[in-house]
Amino acid sequence: MERTWATYGLGGDGSTATATDRPAATDRATATDTDRATATDTDTATDRVTAADTAAAVGADLHLDLAGPGGRGVRAALTRALREAVRSGRLAPGVRLPSSRSLAVDLGLARNTVADAYGELVAEGWLTARQGSGTRVARRTAPVPRQPGAYRTAPHRVAARPVHDLRCGAADVSAFPRAAWLSAARRAMTAAPHEAFGYGDGQGRPELRAVLADYLARARGVRADPERIVVCAGFTQGLALLGRVLRGRGVSGMGVESYGLWVHHEVVERAGLRPVPLPLDESGAVVGGLESGDGPGAVLLTPAHQFPTGVPLHPDRRAAVVGWASRTGGLIVEDDYDGEFRYDRQPVGALQGLAPEHVVYCGTASKALAPGVRLAWLVLPEHLLGDVVELRRTGEWGISVLDQLTLAEFIDAGAYDRHVRSMRLRYRRRRDQLVAALATHAPHVRVTGIAAGLHVVLELPPGTERSTVQAAAWRGLALEGLSRFRRPAAPPALTAAPGPGDGLIVGYGTPPDHAFSGALEALLSVLPPAD
Numbered sequence: 001m002e003r004t005w006a007t008y009g010l011g012g013d014g015s016t017a018t019a020t021d022r023p024a025a026t027d028r029a030t031a032t033d034t035d036r037a038t039a040t041d042t043d044t045a046t047d048r049v050t051a052a053d054t055a056a057a058v059g060a061d062l063h064l065d066l067a068g069p070g071g072r073g074v075r076a077a078l079t080r081a082l083r084e085a086v087r088s089g090r091l092a093p094g095v096r097l098p099s100s101r102s103l104a105v106d107l108g109l110a111r112n113t114v115a116d117a118y119g120e121l122v123a124e125g126w127l128t129a130r131q132g133s134g135t136r137v138a139r140r141t142a143p144v145p146r147q148p149g150a151y152r153t154a155p156h157r158v159a160a161r162p163v164h165d166l167r168c169g170a171a172d173v174s175a176f177p178r179a180a181w182l183s184a185a186r187r188a189m190t191a192a193p194h195e196a197f198g199y200g201d202g203q204g205r206p207e208l209r210a211v212l213a214d215y216l217a218r219a220r221g222v223r224a225d226p227e228r229i230v231v232c233a234g235f236t237q238g239l240a241l242l243g244r245v246l247r248g249r250g251v252s253g254m255g256v257e258s259y260g261l262w263v264h265h266e267v268v269e270r271a272g273l274r275p276v277p278l279p280l281d282e283s284g285a286v287v288g289g290l291e292s293g294d295g296p297g298a299v300l301l302t303p304a305h306q307f308p309t310g311v312p313l314h315p316d317r318r319a320a321v322v323g324w325a326s327r328t329g330g331l332i333v334e335d336d337y338d339g340e341f342r343y344d345r346q347p348v349g350a351l352q353g354l355a356p357e358h359v360v361y362c363g364t365a366s367k368a369l370a371p372g373v374r375l376a377w378l379v380l381p382e383h384l385l386g387d388v389v390e391l392r393r394t395g396e397w398g399i400s401v402l403d404q405l406t407l408a409e410f411i412d413a414g415a416y417d418r419h420v421r422s423m424r425l426r427y428r429r430r431r432d433q434l435v436a437a438l439a440t441h442a443p444h445v446r447v448t449g450i451a452a453g454l455h456v457v458l459e460l461p462p463g464t465e466r467s468t469v470q471a472a473a474w475r476g477l478a479l480e481g482l483s484r485f486r487r488p489a490a491p492p493a494l495t496a497a498p499g500p501g502d503g504l505i506v507g508y509g510t511p512p513d514h515a516f517s518g519a520l521e522a523l524l525s526v527l528p529p530a531d
Contacts, residue, residue, distance in 0.1 A: 064107070074109060079117040086126045086137050093139040097127070100135075163476030164519035168308060168455035168507035169261070173370045175423060175512070180415040181406065187413075188405035196401055202393035204231025204377075205401060208408040212377055215411055216363065220339055221349030222379055223356045230378045230388055233399040234371075235335065235364045236267050238378045239300070241397065242333060242360060243271025245387045246298055253296035254333075257285050259309055259485045259500070264300065264335075273298075277487040280306065280500070283314035287321045290330070298331040303351045304339045308485050308505045310449020310457050312348055322351070325358035331384075332359045338367045340420050343428040344451040357381045365407065367454060367509075368420050375399070375407055427454060430508040430516055437520055444530035454509030457482060457500075464528040465502035471526040477519065479526075480505050 064085070066077040085091045097103070100114040107114070118135050121127040128138045196205065203209065209226040216222035232238040243254070254268050258277040268275045276296045279286045284306050289295060299321065303313035313321075325332050334351045342348070352361035361379040380388055391397070410416050431451060438445055438458070446459040460468060465481040472479040482503035511519045 066107075075113045075117055078107070078109070078113065079120050082117060082121055083124070083126055086121075091137045093137050095137045096133075097135045097137070162473075162478035164515065164522045165478045165510050166506050166508070166519050166523060167478050167480050167510055168505045170507060170510045171367050171370055171423070171454060172426070172509055172512055173372070175426065176370045177415065177419050180419070181410060184410040184413060184415060185402070185406040188409040189402070191409075192405050196405060200401060202389040202391075203227075203229065204399065205404040205408065208404045208411075209377075211408050211411045212363075215416070216350075216361070216379065219417075220336065220347070220361075220363070221353040222361050223353055224361070224379045228380050228382065228385055230380060230385075230392060231399060231404060232376045232378060232392075233374045233397070234366070235337065235362055235376045236263060237397060238362055238376050239264060239267045239333070240271055241388055241391055242298075242378070242384075243268055243273050244391055245384060246331065247272040248387070251297035251331075253298075255287075255290060255296045255299035256487065257301065257306060258487050259482070260302070260307055260487065261485065262487075265487060268300070275487070280309055280311075282311060284311050284317055285313060285321075287317050287324065290321070290324045296330075297328075298333060300333045300335060301351070302335045302337065304336055304348045305342075305450065305452045307335075307337065307453075308455065308457065308482065309500055310453065310455070312450055312452075313351075318351055318354065322355045322358065325355060330358070331381075334359050334361050336361060336363050338453040339363075340368055341424055341427060341454065342450070342452045343424070343431065347452075352379060357383070360384065368416070368423070373403065373407070375403060426513070427509055431456065433516070434506065434508055434520060437524060441524050442527045442530075445527055448503070455505055455507045458504040458506060458527075459500075460502040460504060461528055461531060462502055465504065468504060468526055468528055472522070475522050475526055477522040477526065479523070480507075 064078070064081040066074065066081055082091075082097075091097075097118070098106075100111050100118060103109075104111040104114045118127060118129065122129050122135070125138055127135055129135045206226065208231055209229040212229055212231075213224040213226045216224045230238075230241075232241065246254070251273065253274040253276045255278050256265060256268060256275045258279050265275050274296070278289065278299070284303065285301055287299070290299060301313065301321070303318060305312060321332060324330055332351065332355075336350055339347055339350065350361055352359040356379075358381065360381065362376065363379075364376040365373045366376070378388065407416075428451075434456065435447055438447060444461075448457045448459050465483060469479055469481045482500055482505055485505070506523065508516070
């Protein structure tokens with residue numbers, strides 16, 4: 001019995017062999033009608049699939065070892081091979097198997113043979129068959145054993161999915177404007193020139209850069225020109241591009257806020273720059289240390305709404321950091337991750353408007369639309385543009401043209417503005433509901449930061465942060481403490497101000513509308529009592 005591969009499945013061992021990799025003598029599925037091998041199965045030869053069926057069969061590879069012990073016939077071998085693939089976990093619960101006709105084509109067997117094997121495994125409970133859904137691997141409550149040798153270290157524990165999720169940093173993806181996005185995609189595909197589907201240039205599609213320049217100038221006060229915009233696959237890619245370019249220009253360090261996302265810290269390090277944390281207080285990042293002799297040559301800031309503490313950069317410090325960049329030739333990287341969402345007043349304009357030649361403005365669709373869109377943009381000073389574009393053209397920084405064209409049409413049609421305004425009202429209602437509930441049920445817990453963005457910071461009594469996060473986990477509530485976002489200590493010259501104390505970061509943007517009330521009740525139940 002030969003070892004063979006069938007299309008339409010997934011090879012658990014990473015094999016990508018196809019029907020053309022098999023010896024010609026055993027490749028019965030690709031023979032012509034006059035050249036097919038004589039049927040050796042107990043079924044009739046007239047039940048075998050034809051070469052025309054084979055020509056229509058396409059798919060991924062499924063490795064099946066039919067050369068096992070027993071010698072009881074091909075159907076028994078096929079049944080045993082499929083059962084073992086499910087038992088070992090190589091075919092995961094829910095995976096759809098090829099139809100009996102398709103699998104018969106690839107194995108060179110009679111269709112009835114495959115159908116009988118499927119039927120036996122359905123009866124045993126390994127597979128399920130449902131009209132319109134095909135044959136699938138059955139879902140079982142018992143854990144599927146790992147393949148031998150899959151892990152040599154301690155078993156990996158997979159965290160259970162939380163009942164409620166109030167982690168920060170994410171938008172309500174259930175509100176993604178699917179219908180409007182689909183309409184924009186259709187219009188964009190209809191109007192796109194043929195050349196749009198080529199490799200493109202290193203800046204991104206001109207259609208998207210043009211509408212972004214208009215939108216950013218109008219909504220965020222950015223002094224943008226389409227020729228100075230570079231489109232990226234998310235903010236982290238843009239930060240990595242900038243880090244590589246700065247390192248190539250001899251910059252050795254980048255100032256980063258002492259509380260922030262660890263992934264940004266790591267991106268800076270991987271680019272070859274030394275992260276230099278700047279302390280934070282109620283006025284935002286303390287930027288005075290940038291003037292020291294060993295200060296960094298660039299700084300990454302979230303001036304409109306510091307993440308995660310929620311404070312804006314004070315006007316005096318905005319002027320001070322722009323003055324530092326002008327005097328020293330330093331570069332400010334402005335992360336405007338949620339600048340459209342300000343609820344108590346008009347959003348603060350972008351820092352880039354004060355000094356376009358010393359600030360790189362970084363915007364993203366992650367908060368306004370969804371992280372899965374994977375689109376961001378850099379508005380660059382003239383002196384950086386050439387190097388960033390050249391690096392972007394090297395091939396490792398690719399980005400979907402179709403998504404760019406769709407977003408361009410989405411913005412140009414006004415759908416982006418409408419969605420942002422709708423989500424601004426939704427998030428404001430949630431924040432108001434959260435603040436009101438705290439005032440009623442936990443008045444000793446203070447909300448800090450401005451009314452903006454998709455999260456709030458709750459100030460906790462000293463020493464209670466860790467126990468509160470643990471209590472939330474026991475209740476099935478995903479929650480993050482403020483200390484999780486603290487960066488390592490920096491040199492004394494840059495750490496004169498004390499950092500925040502114990503606190504929680506509550507992401508009210510994450511849950512869908514129907515789940516927010518339950519998540520809020522769970523939060524109130526785990527907050528520490530008043531002293």
